Amino acid sequence: MSADWLKAMPATNYGMPVQRPAVSDFPAPEGYPTAVPLVDPFEAFAFQSFQRTNDDGTTSFALPIDARHDNTRGVAHGGLLMAFADSVLGFAAWSACPPGIWCVTVSQSSSFLKGVKIGDLLEVTPVVSRATRTMIFTRGDFTVGGEPVFQASSVWKVTGKSAS
Amino acid sequence: MTSSSSHPTLPGYQPMGAASGFNTYVGAFLVDPAKAAGTPERFAFLPEPKHLNGGGALHGGLLMTLADTFLGFTVQEAASPGMASTVTLNTDFLAGGTADAPVFAEATITRKTRSLIFVSGTLTQSGRLLMTATGIWKVLGA
Secondary structure (H helix, E strand, O other), rough: OOOOHHHHHOEEEEEOOOOOOOOOOOOOOOOEEEEEEOOOOHHHOOOOEEEEEEEOOOEEEEEEEOOHOOOOOOEEEEEHHHHHHHHHHHHHHOOOOOEEEEEEEEEEEEEOOOOOOOOOOOEEOOOEEEOOOEEEEEEEEEEEEEEEEEEEEEEEEEEEEOOO | OOOOOOOOOOOEEEEEEOOOOOHHOEEEEEEEEOOOOOOOOEEEOOOOOHHOOOOOOOOOOHHHHHHHHOOOOOOHHHOOOOOOEEEEEEEEEOOOOOOOOEEEEEEEEEOOOOOOEEEEEEEEEEEEEEEEEEEEEOOOOO
């Protein structure tokens, strides 16, 4: 199976090397042609997410749930959902940061509304609720086929440290 | 819930039994089967470089996976023979972790009703608090 999205991935993002996904032999999900250039080794080990830019300027993300994510009952592990949330809410938080500035997760609240099954496509359009000089507040409602299944909100600390 | 062999790196700890597919994929989840009655459940995890973020610290998603797994194991012991699943989990990140020392965890049931179980826990590394976590699990079918 060809993975055109893999060939199109940039070598760096935020001045850091893009991590090669542990699993890549699957097509990009419909409506999400671009792979997220993940820079965190744990993310590229645990999942590969995809993104698109919407007409209103927001960014939507999608995560194909695969066999690695199984929590024994055919549903995804809560830790996987929270890791994906940390990833996409992080992209939202970093988009609200001045270029070259780090921000780190201080707190995340996660609620599990419904089991997410292996083979599902998890979708979210993360929102920056408020950004101050030192703190960024983000949230996301995650859906499968339009149905809410998971929600997360997080608080980020702007460290002021340069990323490069 | 545990196998019989002690872990070579962390004597007294054993691999968690009935680990899920995702846990097996992620790494070495360990439990202390000999903790004293009435004290918190005790766990350990051996981090590796693949668990880091781009800044060289243990990834928040990995720490939340540890919290969900260890708090969930503690809840499951309290819910047995029933099954429970996570409803909500709140995690505070107090300090960054590294890949070169074990992460230890403790978890305590704070309240148990017919249908809900409340649990809290901590993750520490080299004596330093990395995370505090509280969660609510639903007893399935109750």
